[in-house]
Amino acid sequence: MSLKVELKPGERLIIGNCVITNSDQRTRLFIDGKAPILREKDILTPDTANSPARRIYLAVQLMYIYEDVERMRKDYFQLINDIVTAAPSTIHLVDEINNEILTGSLYKALKAAKKLIQYEQELLTHAT
Structure with missing residues (x-):
């Protein structure tokens, strides 16, 4: 099909x-x-990846496009460590992204990363 x-x-x-x-x-x-x-509408560039969650999305996007998790592994783990340290409430979303990556479902990991971007926006909206 x-x-x-x-x-x-x-x-x-x-x-x-x-x-x-x-x-x-x-x-x-x-x-x-x-x-x-x-x-x-689903593509981020280095210029538009202007927040921690968006940088995570970009890393997953590159894993997906190049079909190579190892290429972004080090950068990705540094980014998720930074966001979880800054906002521990993101751990459930980060776990979802990680699980999708581990099972090889990179497109689903991108969708989960979109949820992280939305959650980050909500946190920023309530912080101001």
Whole structure:
């Protein structure tokens, strides 16, 4: 069964380590096979990874795109250590991310990292 992806005009998509940019018309793609795929709305860059949770997401994103956990292992563990030390209440979300990584479910780890970003935002909102 193919994955169906609809792209808005100008929207980008990552398949593997390639960036695909849509033209000026809405496009529907059917993708067969196994490769890491991310829509533009789910992609962070080093410039947009401007908080501890976002940097964790970026590390997991790179693990997912390159299909290589070891590549980011040291940086990832330093980042999660920092966030858990600063905000111990994040441990349950970090555990969820870790479990998904350990089972090889990197896309699910990305979804869990999104929850961490949302939680971080809630903490910051209530702190001010």
